Amino acid sequence: MCTLNPAAVRVGGEILLLVRVGERVRDVEDDWVAYVVFDPDAGQTVVKKIRKDNPHLDTSDPRGYFLDGKMLLTSLSHLRIARSRDGQKFTFDPQPAIYPATPYEAFGCEDPRITLIDGRYYITYTAVSDRGVTVAMVGTDDFVSFERQGIIFPPYQKDVAIFPQKVRGMYVCRHRPYMSEFNLASIWTAYSPDLHCWGHHEITVAPKPDSWESDRVGCGAAPIRTEAGWLEIYHGKDENGRYALGAMLSDLEHPERVICRSSQPVFVPEADYEISGIYGNCVFSNGLIVDDDGTMTIYYGAADRICAAATTTVDEMIAAAQG
Amino acid sequence: MCTLNPAAVRVGGEILLLVRVGERVRDVEDDWVAYVVFDPDAGQTVVKKIRKDNPHLDTSDPRGYFLDGKMLLTSLSHLRIARSRDGQKFTFDPQPAIYPATPYEAFGCEDPRITLIDGRYYITYTAVSDRGVTVAMVGTDDFVSFERQGIIFPPYQKDVAIFPQKVRGMYVCRHRPYMSEFNLASIWTAYSPDLHCWGHHEITVAPKPDSWESDRVGCGAAPIRTEAGWLEIYHGKDENGRYALGAMLSDLEHPERVICRSSQPVFVPEADYEISGIYGNCVFSNGLIVDDDGTMTIYYGAADRICAAATTTVDEMIAAAQG
Numbered sequence: 001m002c003t004l005n006p007a008a009v010r011v012g013g014e015i016l017l018l019v020r021v022g023e024r025v026r027d028v029e030d031d032w033v034a035y036v037v038f039d040p041d042a043g044q045t046v047v048k049k050i051r052k053d054n055p056h057l058d059t060s061d062p063r064g065y066f067l068d069g070k071m072l073l074t075s076l077s078h079l080r081i082a083r084s085r086d087g088q089k090f091t092f093d094p095q096p097a098i099y100p101a102t103p104y105e106a107f108g109c110e111d112p113r114i115t116l117i118d119g120r121y122y123i124t125y126t127a128v129s130d131r132g133v134t135v136a137m138v139g140t141d142d143f144v145s146f147e148r149q150g151i152i153f154p155p156y157q158k159d160v161a162i163f164p165q166k167v168r169g170m171y172v173c174r175h176r177p178y179m180s181e182f183n184l185a186s187i188w189t190a191y192s193p194d195l196h197c198w199g200h201h202e203i204t205v206a207p208k209p210d211s212w213e214s215d216r217v218g219c220g221a222a223p224i225r226t227e228a229g230w231l232e233i234y235h236g237k238d239e240n241g242r243y244a245l246g247a248m249l250s251d252l253e254h255p256e257r258v259i260c261r262s263s264q265p266v267f268v269p270e271a272d273y274e275i276s277g278i279y280g281n282c283v284f285s286n287g288l289i290v291d292d293d294g295t296m297t298i299y300y301g302a303a304d305r306i307c308a309a310a311t312t313t314v315d316e317m318i319a320a321a322q323g
Numbered sequence: 324m325c326t327l328n329p330a331a332v333r334v335g336g337e338i339l340l341l342v343r344v345g346e347r348v349r350d351v352e353d354d355w356v357a358y359v360v361f362d363p364d365a366g367q368t369v370v371k372k373i374r375k376d377n378p379h380l381d382t383s384d385p386r387g388y389f390l391d392g393k394m395l396l397t398s399l400s401h402l403r404i405a406r407s408r409d410g411q412k413f414t415f416d417p418q419p420a421i422y423p424a425t426p427y428e429a430f431g432c433e434d435p436r437i438t439l440i441d442g443r444y445y446i447t448y449t450a451v452s453d454r455g456v457t458v459a460m461v462g463t464d465d466f467v468s469f470e471r472q473g474i475i476f477p478p479y480q481k482d483v484a485i486f487p488q489k490v491r492g493m494y495v496c497r498h499r500p501y502m503s504e505f506n507l508a509s510i511w512t513a514y515s516p517d518l519h520c521w522g523h524h525e526i527t528v529a530p531k532p533d534s535w536e537s538d539r540v541g542c543g544a545a546p547i548r549t550e551a552g553w554l555e556i557y558h559g560k561d562e563n564g565r566y567a568l569g570a571m572l573s574d575l576e577h578p579e580r581v582i583c584r585s586s587q588p589v590f591v592p593e594a595d596y597e598i599s600g601i602y603g604n605c606v607f608s609n610g611l612i613v614d615d616d617g618t619m620t621i622y623y624g625a626a627d628r629i630c631a632a633a634t635t636t637v638d639e640m641i642a643a644a645q646g
Contacts, residue, residue: 064504071504107505131526132506151524154500154511156479177477180501181387181394182430183455188477192520197513199520201474203454 001075002278004301006082007112007221008287009121011143015289017082017090017299018097018112018123019307022075033057033065036076037107038100045076045100062278063304070130076100077108079125081143087289087297088309097146098138104129104151105136113286115162115222117171122195124160124173127151135160135175137195152196159187159218161232161286162195163255164225171195172255174204174219174232185216187234189256202256205248207236212265213246214238220245221288225252228318229259233298235284236265243282244268245298247321259321266320267298267310277303290314324398325601327624329405330435330544331610332444334466338612340405340413340622341420341435341446342630345398356380356388359399360430361423368399368423385601386627393453399423400431402448404466410612410620411632420469421461427452427474428459436609438485438545440494445518447483447496450474458483458498460518475519482510482541484555484609485518486578487548494518495578497527497542497555508539510557512579525579528571530559535588536569537561543568544611548575551641552582556621558607559588566605567591568621570644582644589643590621590633600626613637 001024006017025034025047032049039046050057050067058066065072079098082090098109106129115122120141127136132155139147153160159176166172170191175198179185187205190198205217213236223230229249237243244265251257269281280303287299294314302308324347329340348357348370355372362369373380373390381389388395402421405413421432429452436447443464450459455478462470476483479501486495493514498521502508510528513521528540536559546553552572560566567588574580592604603626610622617637625631 066504069504128505130506131509131529132500132503134524150522152522154476154480154498154513154524155506156500156503157477175477177455177479178503180455180479181389181392182451183453183478186454190477190520192522193516194520194522197515197517197520197522199473199475199515199517201457201477206454 002305003307004304005111005284006287006299006301006307007114007123008289008297008299009114009116009143010289011121013085015084015087016143017084017287017307018079018114019082019092020077020110020112020301021080021096022077022108024075033059035065035072035074037072038076038105040103040106048072073107073128075108077110079109079112079123082307097143098123098125101148102127102136104131104134106130109136111158111284111286113159113161113221115164117162117164117195122162124152124162126158132156133158133178149196152198159220159286161219161222163223163230167191167255168253170200173198174223176218179216185218187217187219204250204256205234205258205261211263212236212238212242212244212268215241217246220285223250223255224288224290224314226314226318228322230255231314231317231321233266233285233288233317241281242269243284245283245285245300247317249318249321262320262323264323266312266317267300269303271302271308273306273308274302277305279304283308325628326630327627328434328607329610329622329624329630330437330446331612331620331622332437332439332466333612334444336408338407338410339466340407340610340630341402341437342405342415343400343433343435343624344403344419345400345431347398356382358388358395358397360395361399361428363426363429371395396430396451398431400433402432402435402446405630420466421446421448424471425450425459427454427457429453432459434481434607434609436482436484436544438487440485440487440518445485447475447485449481455479456481456501472519475521482543482609484542484545486546486553490514490578491576493523496521497546499541502539508541510540510542527573527579528557528581528584534586535559535561535565535567535591538564540569543608546573546578547611547613547637549637549641551645553578554637554640554644556589556608556611556640564604565592566602566607568606568608568623570640572641572644585643585646587646589635589640590623592626594625594631596629596631597625600628602627606631 156178
């Protein structure tokens with residue numbers, strides 16, 4: 001159904017994208033809707049069906065059916081590696097890298113981030129189930145074997161990006177608790193002694209009224225250390241539902257303190273494939289590659305349907321954050 | 324306006340309740356509604372007013388006004404100590420023990436739990452603000468001076484009860500993430516090396532369909548170690564909005580594993596002051612005192628308005644959990 005929101009990492013001579021692949025049921029009889037979930041008891045993926053004339057069914061959202069007010073995703077996502085020598089032509093691995101395997105992943109594994117720390121790669125991704133929307137972590141040394149580390153944030157959580165090095169003796173991450181009747185969805189910072197247990201939570205970036213990021217914000221790929229501070233490309237959603245990207249800089253020693261963020265987005269949906277898709281008018285990035293010469297490739301999901309890329313430079317993004 | 328949901332602890336020869344005290348604006352002109360918040364910039368409590376004929380104002384919920392879909396609490400809560408020799412007649416301290424003091428507490432400090440660990444008392448409570456509903460921790464040795472420890476869980480979180488001793492080398496707690504479009508509000512378990520950073524999250528108790536606890540569950544006071552397992556009095560809400568109390572037992576070495584829980588509630592709203600109040604048909608407990616002879620006093624909030632108490636025994640509650 002869709003390949004979207006890739007994490008990106010350079011491993012040896014290759015660029016790897018860890019792509020969220022959403023699969024749906026292909027052939028459904030006329031009077032039914034169907035969806036697919038991982039059944040933890042059976043240990044496999046199963047197809048579920050609901051009659052279209054069920055009065056408790058709401059099919060108005062392309063991303064999920066609502067049945068009695070509970071959401072059922074139209075697609076089941078897993079994470080799959082696509083490999084490239086040049087960062088432009090990619091070949092998918094024949095098998096998934098991370099496929100739903102626990103009750104916390106019954107509705108899918110989504111939107112990964114990758115951080116290299118001391119020679120080991122840590123992948124964080126959204127684990128969705130009827131237990132809620134949580135964040136799980138997987139470790140790997142080689143992108144061949146993966147070691148599951150369990151749930152590192154309770155629901156409702158998404159968009160966890162771990163920093164590539166310790167700050168003041170502790171690991172650091174951004175995380176993104178969800179909105180509520182009291183607050184809009186904002187970017188938070190947390191610290192950890194061991195990457196498993198997280199605390200010292202502080203809100204870092206909240207939506208700005210009447211702006212491109214008025215409705216919600218969330219972090220992107222792992223922050224990049226620069227002389228100007230930690231550089232990040234993050235996403236903001238406005239009141240019309242448009243997702244765009246912004247740049248921000250935070251203090252190297254206290255990354256919960258934002259130095260500056262771009263008053264205007266650095267990247268907005270413009271191309272046809274960004275305007276139309278599954279969730280239209282949307283660019284969403286959780287993967288960056290920076291070359292030695294400062295070229296930055298932003299890999300992103302377009303309209304929740306495909307993967308795309310855009311290039312810029314670290315210096316340009318620092319200037320944008322300051323502008 | 325209300326004194327509710329007390330934590331309870333025996334200190335020296337006294338029983339202390341740490342009571343949530345909700346204060347509202349007393350005299351409001353006819354055409355206005357008023358509410359009170361802590362203003363972190365001013366460093367003090369301020370009164371805010373909204374005209375009743377504001378078309379964006381919804382006053383149908385007694386606990387909060389909705390303005391443009393954002394909730395504003397009708398009362399500002401702080402935590403205050405009430406002292407007793409006999410556990411029945413209490414005298415309030417003249418000053419608050421924990422009063423809103425940070426931006427995370429702008430809308431109040433609510434529903435405390437107290438746990439004694441190695442001679443020090445740890446108080447967890449709900450901190451509410453426009454940043455969300457989070458849980459903060461305070462340490463004290465004497466209930467005279469209090470040391471703030473910051474936010475230990477990101478939003479949307481309530482009902483954090485820390486176990487009185489380490490389990491398999493780590494601190495343990497229950498916590499209660501909120502409901503979402505995917506899940507009902509359930510009790511989770513987490514572990515920590517230091518009481519500040521929490522991880523290894525697992526869901527422990529989810530609502531049971533068509534029962535007294537069909538809509539949501541949340542933990543009560545700190546679990547009590549017994550030979551039958553960790554004993555807890557927790558709350559459940561049903562589809563009619565009634566809050567009742569149940570008993571559960573969990574594994575001493577793996578408290579994320581429930582041994583049994585009461586099929587019927589152990590305590591339900593019956594008295595007038597439990598049926599009618601601010602949020603009626605509600606008993607909610609986060610404070611227990613156990614005597615040497617096994618007598619258990621359950622302190623609880625009744626209808627979100629007053630504090631009450633009920634007595635039982637540890638053995639009776641173990642039997643109820645097994646029933």
